[in-house]
Amino acid sequence: MSNRFREVDYIGIILWVFRAVVIGIVIYGIIKKIFFGVGNQYDFKTWMDFFVSGVAQGSLYALIALGYTMVYGILFMINFAHGEFFMSGAMTATVFIAASLANSGFLDEQPFISLVLITIASVVTAIGISLLTERVAYRPLRNAPRLVPLITAIGASFFWQYFFRGLFGSAIIPFPVPEALDGRWLILGYPILKTRVIVMITAFISLIALNMFIKQTKTGKAIRAVAEDKDVAALMGIDVNRTISLTFAIGAGMAGIAGVLWGLVFKQVHFYMGFVPGIKAFTAAVLGGIGSIPGAAIGGLILGIVEAVGPPLFLEGLGISGAHQLKDVIAFMLLVMILIFRPQGIIGEVLREKKA
Amino acid sequence: MMTQLNLRKTGQLGLIAGIVVLSVSAIGMVKTFDERDIITGVLTLGQLLLYSAPLIAGYMVWDRKEDVSKGIILSRGLIVGFLAALPVIGLIFLTLLWPTIRNALVNVSPALIEILTFGQGPVVGSLILLGVMTLWGVVGAAFHILPEKVKKPLFTGVVWVISVGLLSEILLLILRPYVPRNVQKIFLARRGLRWERPFSFSSSPSPSTSGGMRVARPPIKRQSSAWTIAKRNGCAHSTSAWASFLSSSCPSSSALISPKSSTSWVFLSSWAWVSTSSSVLPGC
Numbered sequence: 001m002s003n004r005f006r007e008v009d010y011i012g013i014i015l016w017v018f019r020a021v022v023i024g025i026v027i028y029g030i031i032k033k034i035f036f037g038v039g040n041q042y043d044f045k046t047w048m049d050f051f052v053s054g055v056a057q058g059s060l061y062a063l064i065a066l067g068y069t070m071v072y073g074i075l076f077m078i079n080f081a082h083g084e085f086f087m088s089g090a091m092t093a094t095v096f097i098a099a100s101l102a103n104s105g106f107l108d109e110q111p112f113i114s115l116v117l118i119t120i121a122s123v124v125t126a127i128g129i130s131l132l133t134e135r136v137a138y139r140p141l142r143n144a145p146r147l148v149p150l151i152t153a154i155g156a157s158f159f160w161q162y163f164f165r166g167l168f169g170s171a172i173i174p175f176p177v178p179e180a181l182d183g184r185w186l187i188l189g190y191p192i193l194k195t196r197v198i199v200m201i202t203a204f205i206s207l208i209a210l211n212m213f214i215k216q217t218k219t220g221k222a223i224r225a226v227a228e229d230k231d232v233a234a235l236m237g238i239d240v241n242r243t244i245s246l247t248f249a250i251g252a253g254m255a256g257i258a259g260v261l262w263g264l265v266f267k268q269v270h271f272y273m274g275f276v277p278g279i280k281a282f283t284a285a286v287l288g289g290i291g292s293i294p295g296a297a298i299g300g301l302i303l304g305i306v307e308a309v310g311p312p313l314f315l316e317g318l319g320i321s322g323a324h325q326l327k328d329v330i331a332f333m334l335l336v337m338i339l340i341f342r343p344q345g346i347i348g349e350v351l352r353e354k355k356a
Numbered sequence: 357m358m359t360q361l362n363l364r365k366t367g368q369l370g371l372i373a374g375i376v377v378l379s380v381s382a383i384g385m386v387k388t389f390d391e392r393d394i395i396t397g398v399l400t401l402g403q404l405l406l407y408s409a410p411l412i413a414g415y416m417v418w419d420r421k422e423d424v425s426k427g428i429i430l431s432r433g434l435i436v437g438f439l440a441a442l443p444v445i446g447l448i449f450l451t452l453l454w455p456t457i458r459n460a461l462v463n464v465s466p467a468l469i470e471i472l473t474f475g476q477g478p479v480v481g482s483l484i485l486l487g488v489m490t491l492w493g494v495v496g497a498a499f500h501i502l503p504e505k506v507k508k509p510l511f512t513g514v515v516w517v518i519s520v521g522l523l524s525e526i527l528l529l530i531l532r533p534y535v536p537r538n539v540q541k542i543f544l545a546r547r548g549l550r551w552e553r554p555f556s557f558s559s560s561p562s563p564s565t566s567g568g569m570r571v572a573r574p575p576i577k578r579q580s581s582a583w584t585i586a587k588r589n590g591c592a593h594s595t596s597a598w599a600s601f602l603s604s605s606c607p608s609s610s611a612l613i614s615p616k617s618s619t620s621w622v623f624l625s626s627w628a629w630v631s632t633s634s635s636v637l638p639g640c
Contacts, residue, residue: 095460166383169462 019341022333029314039316039323048190050308056196056265058304059203063258064281065288065296066210067130067251073227073291074247077146080153081133083278084160085252089126090259090269094175095168097121098263102176111178115260123256129160130252134245157278165271172270175263195264206257207297210250214293223247227291276328280307283335289348298346307331360424366417366432370439370493373413377489378443380405381472384463390471393548394521400548402471404518407492410440414496426501430494437493441486448478448485521549 032038042050064086071079098118101107107114137156141149181198184191214220225233226243234240262277263269280303288299310330315323338345380386390402417432418424448469451457457464473481499507520527524544531540543550 099460163379163383166385166463167461 015340019337022337025318026314029317031317032319033313033317038319040312042312045190047309050312051305052190052192052196054305054308055301056199056304057308058284058301059200060258060262060265060277060300061281061284061303062297062300063203063206063254063261064277065284065300066207066254066293067248068282068285069288069290069293069296070223070247070251072285074223074244075138075142075149077138077149078153078282079138079248079251080150080278080282081137081156081160082130082251082255083274083276083281084157084164085126085130085133085274086255086259086262086277087269087271087274088129088160088164088259089122089124089252089256090175090263090273091164091168091173091271092125093118093122093256093260094173094263094269098176099173107176108179111180114178119257119260122260123253126252126256126259127249130248130255131245133160134248139241139244157275161271161274168271170271172268175267175269177264177267181264199261199265202257202261206254207293210254211293213250219243219246280331283331283338285345286335287338287345289345292345292348295345295347302346303331303334306334360428361431361435363435366435367439369413369416370410370436371443373409373436373440373493374443376409377406377440378447380409381444381447381468382461382464384468386471387463387465387468392522393545394518395549395551396545396547398551399521401522406472407488410437410489410492411496413437413440414493415499417497418500429497429500433494433497434490435493436497437490438486440493441489444472444489445482445485448472448482452478517549520544524548 064082067082067085068079071077071082098107098114101114101117133156137152138149141152177195181194184193185197186192187197214223222233222238222243223246225236225238226240226247230240233243258277259269262273281300284299284303285296286299287303288295288297290296307327307330311323311327315326315330320326386402386406388402389405390400392401393399394401394404413436414433417436418429447464451464451469469478472485474484475481476484499511502510524547528540528544528546531544541550
């Protein structure tokens with residue numbers, strides 16, 4: 001009898017109870033909201049707005065999460081400076097290109113060309129910063145214990161934050177949005193903000209293009225080979241350092257695109273803008289299964305939708321006022337839950353000891 | 357010759373140093389650090405930051421494994437220093453072409469340009485900056501040429517000067533109970549080391565120039581305690597005050613102090629020199 005008690009996994013039981021309680025609370029909140037009408041009442045159009053806003057936000061998370069997941073896939077390190085690549089591109093493009101184009105009136109005359117120019121500036125800056133960080137901060141630590149590059153990444157993140165604070169100042173800088181993108185488009189009978197549509201389409205195209213690049217090109221194969229085994233890849237004639245740099249560059253390029261889209265949605269940039277989206281994107285990458293590109297996309301979308309729909313759906317149902325201010329709580333609670341109950345993420349594989 | 361100069365690596369080092377200088381200038385570090393003296397009226401922390409990049413890059417131009425002549429090493433230092441100045445000179449001229457640059461780069465202020473051009477205007481100032489940076493590149497490279505007996509004490513001396521200059525405020529507080537105020541004032545100003553002309557009995561101190569800018573040096577207190585001590589010891593020459601102070605720890609080290617070098621930083625350098633190179637000075 002006493003042996004049986006010893007065999008019981010108490011921690012497992014506690015975790016199961018914890019999971020049941022959390023799920024119970026969420027279901028309770030949803031039931032109260034839907035069937036008992038607790039909190040504000042929203043019509044279908046408003047719920048659609050929440051959903052579309054979530055998808056747009058999730059698309060941005062997905063774009064940023066790609067950088068985390070690709071770098072983790074190839075180096076098995078969490079690049080906490082990735083949020084700063086996103087910020088650097090957005091800030092530099094805003095200060096040097098977008099502001100000038102807006103002042104000259106070219107932004108409103110040629111919105112498409114202007115946005116392409118702004119995106120190119122953002123992508124180039126983000127790639128430059130990422131390559132510099134990889135070369136200076138990460139490459140010398142390639143064979144160091146895993147905690148060392150992790151701490152370095154946090155340091156690099158702070159370095160770039162305050163570097164750009166020194167460069168462009170600590171004030172919030174307005175991101176000029178072309179007049180052509182003001183207002184809404186009717187899509188399937190629902191009016192959706194034009195900027196959100198642009199964000200969703202751009203993110204979708206970028207994700208598809210990246211997936212094709214990784215799966216169908218020689219360079220993509222090289223990246224996958226290095227991610228699988230660096231030593232063997234090197235024996236096959238792949239330049240490992242170049243491939244790793246390329247991975248950083250691709251991830252940063254996606255972050256650069258996300259930076260411009262973020263500016264379009266929120267109409268402002270500042271030196272601290274990379275921190276929270278960076279952590280959220282990391283959450284998205286973990287949620288989808290870190291190391292997996294489709295996982296990052298799915299994780300980002302789920303996180304965005306849960307963040308947008310969750311507060312009005314179950315937090316208001318629980319009688320919590322100002323529920324939208326607690327969307328970060330939901331995001332990070334999701335991270336904790338995923339790490340406890342499904343560390344490999346939604347579509348991630350159970351990692352070998354070497355990768356885990 | 358060209359192969360020995362290793363232009364690719366040298367050029368890379370120079371440009372990296374230049375980008376570092378440009379970055380620390382553009383993010384406001386040079387301007388902020390310039391408010392802090394290392395040697396009052398001579399060297400500020402901002403200038404030190406500015407010059408340290410070509411100095412370090414100049415030092416890095418030579419690998420011990422390489423077998424090249426001293427001239428080549430110095431030439432590499434020269435190239436590195438020259439290239440290190442170019443990006444920041446580009447910034448100086450960019451401010452002329454783009455007067456509202458501060459709207460974008462908030463720390464590229466007129467005060468920064470004043471520091472970078474030594475207050476001499478963009479053209480002359482840029483040429484001076486080019487010369488100074490090139491010189492620092494050469495100095496960095498020249499460090500390899502110096503004999504070991506000189507190199508180590510010199511390095512220690514410079515480190516001591518910078519450290520004492522930086523920590524002068526704290527040192528003043530620590531020394532207050534033990535060292536008379538007049539003695540402290542000989543080598544420590546409120547912020548940084550004190551730059552004094554050799555002790556003289558002239559009634560009015562004359563302003564002098566340093567780093568292209570006119571610097572009004574603080575008036576020299578004539579009968580300082582150290583001077584009194586020196587005089588009591590029979591040292592007729594003003595410099596002997598330092599020598600006397602120094603000889604308390606090393607009697608033969610007074611030989612190092614020349615009459616024209618009785619400045620506090622030379623004193624500290626010499627002191628460090630003496631303390632680290634006993635082989636140079638038999639009897640210490």
